[in-house]
Amino acid sequence: MKKYAICGVSNRVLTMFIGPLVNEFSRGNEIVGLLDADPLRFQVCKEKYPSLIHVPEFLPEQFEEMNEQTKPDCIIVAGRDDTHVDYILKALQHNVDVITEKPMVTTAADARRVMEAEADSEAEVVVTFNYRYSPFHRKIKEMILEGKLGRITSVDLNWYIDTFHGSSYFRRWNRDRDISGGLSIHKSTHHFDLVNWWLGQKPEEVFAYGSLNYFGPEGELNPQKVPSRFCGTCDVQDSCAYFRRWNPRSGSSQVRDDHLLAGVFEEIPYTSYRPDACIYDEEIAIEDTYVAAVKYDGGSLLSYSINFSAPYEGYRLAINGTKGRLETTEFHEPSRIPFQYPEQTIEYFPLFGARETIELVKNPGGHGGGDPLLLEDLFLGPDPARSYPILAGAEAGAYSIAVGEGVWRSVKEKKPIKIEELLLPSKIAGQLNG
Template sequence: MKKYVICGVSNRALEMFIKPILNEFSKENEIVGLLDTDSLRFSICKEKYRQLEQVPVFQPEQFDTMIDQTKPDYVIVTGRDNTHVDYILRALNKQVNVITEKPMVTNAADAYKVMQAEAESKGKVIVTFNYRYSTFHRRIKEMILEGKVGRITSIDLNWYIDTYHGSSYFKRWNRNRDISGGLSIHKSTHHFDLINWWLDQRPEEVFAYGALNYFGHDSEMNPRKESGRFCGTCDVRNDCRYFRRWNSRIGSTTVRDDHLLAGVYEKDIPYTDYRPDACIFDEEISIEDTYVAAVKYDGGSMLSYSINFSAPYEGYRLAINGTKGRIETTEYHEPSRIPFEYPEQKIDYYPLFGGKETIELIQEPGGHGGGDPILLEDLFLGPDPSRKYQILAGAEAGAYSIAVGEGVWRSVNEKKPINIKELLFHPESINKVIG
């Protein structure tokens, strides 16, 4: 029986880890401790999952006590991004394995600390990059391993976050770079890890442009330049195009963000000192909502990447070019929020000399393109022995994804290419302040 403690009783913890451990993997796994800064989260968790009523709870300063008392095999880190590094380092110091949500940490300097700590510990780090596990992403990896495209020369990846999901980042703590690292880390590490994994190469250099186009105080869609508003009490919310796109005038919302346990309005919010409905036009917002980046890899491949956090629909367009052919696919995500007809996702393969081949796949159920359930099986039952390639991500993969993400922001800020190796392995030569 493997024992787990949960650091950060977030919505992600409740749904992604606690629920399946209790309901699907309880024969081999058990939760022996909960840790969070907010005691109200313990009450909500135990009310939802009665099996945990007798499980002890701890505050962050009691981390070492929790480890000594519960003797877990794994620490699961699911709190706010800036809390990850402390729990990971303390777990490794206690020789305990770690399963952490992405991003592993919020900057390259801390990523390097994690790699160093892991090298000196009996504990190991797993980063839950569930995008690797998507039905289509695994098939693309297999096609690359089969040599279908030959040596990969370039990849084009354009990612789109719709106005509902995109604006949610600017309502919450994610809009604070000191806490999230900015969206090139909090969100884009998903995408950079996916590319790094497909290529099996290390990123060397990144150059990027970025801007705050849609949100923040100076947005052309800001109905009134006044900071400190909240959607639940705002007197100009019916003049806000983002609010009116997803809500009626009386405030009922037509969809709920899959990242939030709390509702949009104050009366729905169950947590202490947490509001997920801060104004998306606040003056304090300084992170970017648009990026375009180029990344060079040590194996000769090049990536052209863009992401937009205020698009009409959610999804991505991907093309992988190689010496033997090209792979293309387009995904339209969150269908309930797409107001038009769209094609089902397929993979098109174009050999360099020959006819087109279209690959249709059965979409597996579950979050993140069917990736979450398969990731959970690997975590709690062990890696699938029939799979012929490595898919679980470790600390190094987490670190390189963060280094690219920070490199994107630094390139935007400093208007120059950023050397990834220097950023990740020689942090003393880089200005370590992120703000």
């Protein structure tokens, strides 16, 4: 029986990990401990999964006690981003394996600490980059491995986050860079990892522009400049376009998401935290719009952009190589798209030849069908029928974070940022900073 301890009893961990471990993967797996800073989260978890009623509960400062009492084989880290590093380092110190949500940590310096700790440990870290598992993303990887595109010269990736999902980051703790690393880390690490994995190359340098265009006190749609409001008690709801788009006056919930609250009228299952802060608050100091260029050690170039207040959710991708080009467009969250849109395909254009349209069988499940396949690899072992590695480790997590940090640092410092300088070994970095 493999024993798991949960570090961070978040909404995400309830649906993505605890539910499957209690149900589909209960044979051979057991949850032996719950750790969180908010005891109310234990109640929420056990009401949802009554079979865990006798699982012991621990506060963050009791990690050593939890490890000694429950002796987990693996911890699952899925709490607030800034808490990840402490749990990961402590687990590695005790030779306990780690499964962590992205981002692995919130800074490149902490990413290096994790890689160093893993090198000194008998345990290993897995970062749950579920975007890799989408059938379209796996097919793109396979086409590159087969050489259909030749040597990759450039990638164009434009990502769009809709007004529901995008605004949620500015209502919640993600708005604080010290906690989340900013959205170029919290969200864009998904995208940077995907490109890093497709290319099989390491990023060398990044240059970026970014700004806060939609949210914060200067947002053009701010109905009134008032500090520290909350959506659930705000008296200008009827004048807020973002609120009115997703929350009818009746108070009923219109939309669902696996890791967001459906609406601000729901009961808030936290002791001293509200996920409905005003998206126009004065303390918001992260960016909601980025464009970036990334250079890779194999010669490939990435042109990337992301917008956190778009009319729909999805992305447009093009990959160019010495033998051809592919293009694909994906629309996410169909329940939130108010117009007809085409089914996703991959369009392949050989440099000399006829265009091919590739249609794929879609998997059920979250994140384009990626979540169920990721869970199978985590809890049943990597699929032996797959001819290439897909689970991400600490190094992949680190390089995705370093690109994300490079993006916001480039915005602030107005210069290109060298990735390896962000990932310098801790001893060398300390000497240079000293």
